[in-house]
Amino acid sequence: METNNPFLSFLQQNRNEVCEEWTERIKELVDTKLLAVISDQMYSNICNEYINLIMNHLENPQEDQTDKVNDFAHKTVQYGWTLKFVSSAIKELSIIIFNRMTEEKSDKEKIELVWEIDRYLSPITNEVIHQYADSWERTVSLQKIALQELSAPLIPVFEHITVMPLVGTIDTERAKGIMENLLQGVVKHRSQVVLIDITGVPVVDTMVAHHIIQAAEAVRLVGAKCLLVGIRPEIAQTIVNLGIDLNQITTKNSLQKGIQTALEMTNRKIVSLEG
Template sequence: METNLEQIVLENSDEIVRMWLEEIQNTKTKEYTSAISEELFENTNREFVNVIFSSLEKRGGMNDIEEFAERLIHLGWPLSYLTDGMQSFRRVTINYILSQSTKVDTDYFSEVLAKVDEWVDPIINQLVDEYSGSWENIVSLQKVALQELSAPLIPVMENITIMPLIGTIDTERAKLIMENLLDGVIKHHSEVVLIDITGVPVVDTMVAHHIIQAAEAVRLIGSTCILVGIRPEIAQTIVNLGIDLSKFPTKSSLRKGFESALELTERQIVNLTEKQDEVESIIDSLGKE
């Protein structure tokens, strides 16, 4: 009975590679590879099978697999491409080894299966680990980025800042809003903060409670909070729920809120044309005198 199965595979690697490339080419019709050029797909397949044989020969081992997986991850290739490729390699290798034997009995068949599994399974596990670790890192970075964008505080003028809120507000996001709000008020020396809820689809008791808490916290550090963007349906909901928003100013639009913020900081919007006419009128009256 042939026992050196690894030697059989390595000595006939060219034929096994040919058979594997032929089989893996059939996956080109799948959704994740249909948009990839023939040249790139073929080059990637050849690199893939070289990495597999490198691990079998222990020349590069898992390091080559790790580097190859990292490149595919950065290029956006799915894990299914790699797992499909490894399963194809398993089938092709088993079939080839069995075809080279003059007699195949149960014991030999079991030996072949066990040996090929011994080669393939560690590679699949390594690929899955690489993808899992990479996606966990990407998701973590995206979560941080979304948190930073979910409650931005924008300084629009000296002592005036705006916090536009978009989307649903849950307890975790409300905590982030509170932290960003207080940090931003101190950082930008804000006297007035406009919380714009135009993009908040639903304002229920919990959301209103979080907003009231945020406004009260801003007041305690010496600033004024103005709630803007209260649409008619939101106003009706607030009234029906009996939510008391009387402790801080509210405006229907950001423009009206900004005008109020200017007044609170002892500024106002001036029409330059009217102001120029007024100055010219004063000059004319002085000239006549």
Template sequence: MNIEVANFLKEHKLELLEDWMSAMKRDEGERSLSVISDAMFQEISKEFIEIAVSNIIDSESDYKKKVERFTERVVRIGWPLVFLMAGLDRLKTLILELMQREKEYSSEQTVELITEIDRWVAPMANQIVESYSNNWEKIVSLQKVALQELSAPLIPVFEKISVMPLVGTIDTERARLIMENLLSGVVKHRSEVVLIDITGVPVVDTMVAHHIIQAADAVRLVGSRCMLVGIRPEIAQTIVNLGIHLNQITTTSTLQKGIEQALEFTNRKIVMLKEGSH
């Protein structure tokens, strides 16, 4: 990198930071800065300028580590990659303006200066894009695993009775996960009755009903009984209108009624104790 540009960056780091923050607030403000406090924006902006200077003075491995930490942080707070790229473009413009303010350059010198600044920023931009993409993929993978773990749990509520509460839409991938968790959970908990609670499923169409029927059939194959609970009036009407037959599945309108029915299937029932009984 041009020695003059490098020295200027090191000497004017604080000035660049202030000007960059003001410019980004003015140009990008509401779109990306509303998600963080002013104090955090200042802290991250300082880190951004430090990375720019690190590109000059640090070893390649140290520089990459700093970029990795920085991009991991901005991914977590929700800054889009386009915001960082706009920030780099703004930084280039500010460096050029500040250098021209301090010294007069001829047309040829200005062109050479712009070329040197671009030459310095280009690998920095590539490193940020690569690191940002890697961190984004990591977070998406972690979120996907977390959602899968939470999306279809089988919960033992009584001996021999388990409940699988479903919330949200059910697509093919989630239906596969439901089937896997259902079968492994039935064996693990030795469940004789499994209640699939669809209270939190907003829409039951032909595909969703098909997946539920498949799950019930699979449960029967491993020697257990499947119940479908939480059927709201609008869901019942949809099932009838679609001509879907749930003849092989016991259904109830609420989870409470389903539990009572499941207890009867396992030769038990809920008994109200008289006052004073022990």
């Protein structure tokens, strides 16, 4: 298609060469870990997709490309590309285009072309960066919600008996989520006994113990009983040294013993069946 735009004409005539060179430049910039999991074809595809955005913008400057730009930005987020990397990659494309378009041109012509390239590329570049930021925020927000849901699950193991396994460090924000999940789960599963398993909690200090005591008290107020299980020797020693009072909570050193106690509290027990 004939065009009066020299920038668009250049891309139409040199698209494949530009895309190949840009793909190789990107692979030099990318982290080696990402390079190992993303194929050459995927790099080529995303380079072609971005050049398509530019050409579509030049051919139809009045057309709204927000959806296309958003799709492109979302892909870069899913690939694990950082904003710094995306910005550097786009800058490399500008350099490639400039170098190819300024072969055998005077310094004055080169300066004029710098402004032209910036004028043509900036609208798409700015929109990609904006959409990338939005897509990244949405992705991080969804991941945070998913992690919160997984960080303190309440698992029914027997009728009226549930277990909440805790793994990792417990801070104030996470403790709030644990409390909410615990109370909602107790009501949902009609639990009579809840076992809080701290086997995977590396450190139990005064703050963590305080949150556990609060959780146990809250469980009691909704009509259930709370057992604290998974207390390792070093954790027991820390609790004693800190003078933390857990007398109001039944404690067991393992989940197995905790479940046995929970069954007894609900008038059941484990028996062996002889053949």
